Amino acid sequence: MTALATQSETINRKSKIALYWSLTKPLQSGLLLATGLAGYMSARCPIFSMGTLLGLAGSLFLAIAGSTVLNMWWDRDIDAKMVRTKKRPTSAGQVAEREVLRLGLILSILGIGWAVAMNAFYGIIVFAGFFFDVVIYSMWLKRRTCWGIVWGGISGAMPILAGRALGLGAVDWIGITLALGILFWIPTHTLTFSMKFAKDYTDACVPTFPSTYGLGVTRATIAISSVLAALMMVVAGYGIGMTWGFLRLLGVLSAGLLMLAIAITFNPSERVNFSLFKYASLYMLAAMILVVIEAM
Amino acid sequence: MKMSPLDRVLLLVMGILAAYQVAVGIDGFSTVPIIAYTLAFGVLLVAGLLLIILGFEVLDSPIVVIVSTVIPLSLSTGLVWQHFASFRISYLVFAITSFLAVTVTRSIPMQNKLPVITIAITHGIAGMTIFLLPIILSIQGLTKPLFSLVGAGGALIGIGGLLLSFLKTGRPILSREMILKILPRLLLLMTICFVAGFKYG
Numbered sequence: 001m002t003a004l005a006t007q008s009e010t011i012n013r014k015s016k017i018a019l020y021w022s023l024t025k026p027l028q029s030g031l032l033l034a035t036g037l038a039g040y041m042s043a044r045c046p047i048f049s050m051g052t053l054l055g056l057a058g059s060l061f062l063a064i065a066g067s068t069v070l071n072m073w074w075d076r077d078i079d080a081k082m083v084r085t086k087k088r089p090t091s092a093g094q095v096a097e098r099e100v101l102r103l104g105l106i107l108s109i110l111g112i113g114w115a116v117a118m119n120a121f122y123g124i125i126v127f128a129g130f131f132f133d134v135v136i137y138s139m140w141l142k143r144r145t146c147w148g149i150v151w152g153g154i155s156g157a158m159p160i161l162a163g164r165a166l167g168l169g170a171v172d173w174i175g176i177t178l179a180l181g182i183l184f185w186i187p188t189h190t191l192t193f194s195m196k197f198a199k200d201y202t203d204a205c206v207p208t209f210p211s212t213y214g215l216g217v218t219r220a221t222i223a224i225s226s227v228l229a230a231l232m233m234v235v236a237g238y239g240i241g242m243t244w245g246f247l248r249l250l251g252v253l254s255a256g257l258l259m260l261a262i263a264i265t266f267n268p269s270e271r272v273n274f275s276l277f278k279y280a281s282l283y284m285l286a287a288m289i290l291v292v293i294e295a296m
Numbered sequence: 297m298k299m300s301p302l303d304r305v306l307l308l309v310m311g312i313l314a315a316y317q318v319a320v321g322i323d324g325f326s327t328v329p330i331i332a333y334t335l336a337f338g339v340l341l342v343a344g345l346l347l348i349i350l351g352f353e354v355l356d357s358p359i360v361v362i363v364s365t366v367i368p369l370s371l372s373t374g375l376v377w378q379h380f381a382s383f384r385i386s387y388l389v390f391a392i393t394s395f396l397a398v399t400v401t402r403s404i405p406m407q408n409k410l411p412v413i414t415i416a417i418t419h420g421i422a423g424m425t426i427f428l429l430p431i432i433l434s435i436q437g438l439t440k441p442l443f444s445l446v447g448a449g450g451a452l453i454g455i456g457g458l459l460l461s462f463l464k465t466g467r468p469i470l471s472r473e474m475i476l477k478i479l480p481r482l483l484l485l486m487t488i489c490f491v492a493g494f495k496y497g
Contacts, residue, residue, distance in 0.1 A: 245320050
């Protein structure tokens with residue numbers, strides 16, 4: 001009987017950890033973490049420290065995961081109204097509200113605290129990312145205006161800026177350009193989602209670009225932001241001092257993004273939208289890998 | 297036909313090899329070959345990524361015929377520019393004209409056989425150049441023996457092009473399933489031949 005109870009407790013603990021893990025949106029958090037690490041590596045620190053790199057990875061992941069969990073806690077009511085998100089542990093009632101809030105706060109405090117302890121300036125940027133995401137975007141603007149995504153984008157751009165600032169000890173134009181690259185990349189992600197799940201957002205009364213300005217303007221915005229994201233990444237790559245070979249490769253990947261941006265403008269379809277959405281994620285991951293390889 | 301995880305892995309490896317070639321494998325060449333090879337391997341890379349994202353359905357797009365001419369045309373232009381100095385300008389003119397001709401004949405609806413003839417001439421000349429030139433050069437001792445691998449890659453790209461072209465005209469040499477099954481393997485093998493041929497040749 002005791003053995004059975006212990007086994008059931010172990011299973012419960014495992015499933016709870018799995019639920020907590022899903023609350024952190026591991027793929028999204030992982031991609032943002034990758035941008036932070038790339039930002040740090042791009043600084044080509046004169047004294048490379050594995051401890052600092054691990055500290056950066058740990059603190060950033062905790063802060064990003066914490067803000068993601070807090071967003072899910074705050075948005076649990078609208079998530080429950082949307083087909084895409086109603087099965088999330090928060091909206092499906094698999095984890096108690098207070099538990100989610102506690103988890104989000106613990107992760108955020110640990111992440112930001114660790115960041116501040118490592119370097120105050122770096123910690124302030126990490127905190128700014130957290131604040132823009134949770135307070136400005138989710139709590140204040142998301143349900144009021146479709147332009148809230150700009151603030152969501154700014155918070156998404158903070159990890160790369162924080163990483164570079166930690167490496168350099170300052171914010172420079174390359175860091176800002178890298179951050180702008182991420183900021184312009186984010187609409188390809190969020191706006192494609194808002195087109196694909198337009199009904200969901202309408203049902204949840206969340207204003208989006210498609211519902212406010214129509215599909216044409218949304219597609220044009222996606223195309224323009226993709227072009228700007230690619231441009232920023234190439235300029236930043238040049239600023240970092242990438243070799244011509246790596247710049248060529250970045251140019252090729254950017255050309256793919258531009259091609260899809262043109263396709264979404266002149267020959268829009270669900271498939272093109274989806275391919276731009278997926279390609280943009282691969283593009284950003286590849287760009288970050290290039291920055292890291294180049295810096296090594 | 298659904299793409300298997302193995303197909304995706306093969307295409308990813310192909311993409312990584314093409315990326316390596318763009319970033320590292322063509323350093324030290326002169327400007328025109330660098331542009332030509334960047335175009336060829338860049339198209340391979342982006343096409344590989346789109347195949348991974350969208351699956352084999354992407355091959356149904358009419359733009360595939362136009363884009364797929366870029367690879368043999370630009371590869372052959374790079375080879376001619378590097379190894380056949382007296383034909384540089386004339387081949388460059390041929391490559392640009394052929395690409396424009398393919399684009400026009402595939403964009404405007406035509407009842408005659410002009411689109412098919414244009415494709416056949418373009419792929420025929422470019423394919424034979426990629427296939428024969430490296431082999432002849434290595435036999436003559438003007439390049440290292442392994443440069444002939446580029447020719448082997450040319451043969452593979454020719455086979456792939458033929459299979460896809462006949463499939464798109466509705467008279468497939470092999471069944472659609474079989475073509476799609478071997479395509480990722482063929483593309484990977486072709487890219488390995490090109491990358492190894494340029495590196496060790």
